[in-house]
Amino acid sequence: MTRRVNKLKSTELLNINNQTHDIVLLCETWANELCDLQVDNFDNFVLNRSNNKEFSKRSSGGIIVYIRNEYACENTCVFCSEDDIICVKLSASKLTTSLDLFFCLCYVVPDNSSRQSLIDTHTFDRLLD
Numbered sequence: 001m002t003r004r005v006n007k008l009k010s011t012e013l014l015n016i017n018n019q020t021h022d023i024v025l026l027c028e029t030w031a032n033e034l035c036d037l038q039v040d041n042f043d044n045f046v047l048n049r050s051n052n053k054e055f056s057k058r059s060s061g062g063i064i065v066y067i068r069n070e071y072a073c074e075n076t077c078v079f080c081s082e083d084d085i086i087c088v089k090l091s092a093s094k095l096t097t098s099l100d101l102f103f104c105l106c107y108v109v110p111d112n113s114s115r116q117s118l119i120d121t122h123t124f125d126r127l128l129d
Helices: 011-017 114-118 123-128
Strands: 023-027 042-047 063-068 076-082 084-092 102-104
Touching: 023 076, 023 102, 042 084, 063 084, 063 102, 084 123, 102 123
Parallel strands: none
Antiparallel strands: 023 063, 042 063, 076 084, 084 102
C-alpha cells in the first residue's frame, strides 16, 4: 500500500474476495492508522509498524491477517508482540474439526536493516516465550 496506489484494489488481492482464499497473511503493508484496510467479507488483524522518525520518514513494515468472516470470532486474535508478531486461533467449532487451529504471522527484520538495532529481543526468542 502506498500513498499513490491502494494495492487492495489490485487484481491479485481482489482475488481474496472470491471464495478461493479464507486466510490471507501479508507482510510489508506500509500502512498506518489512517489507511483503510477493510476487505469485504473478511475480518482483519493489523499491526502497523511504529514510526521512528530517526530512521524513517514514512510508514514501512507492518503485517496484517485477513480471515473470512465465517471463521472469525471474538477471541480470534490471541497474541500480538510489538509490531511484528500476530498469533491467531480459529475455533474448532467454526472449522467443524475437533481441534482449534493456531497460526502466527511473523516479520523477521533482515540483519542488514537499520531497524535491527531497535530490537531488544529477537522474534524467534519472543515466539518461544
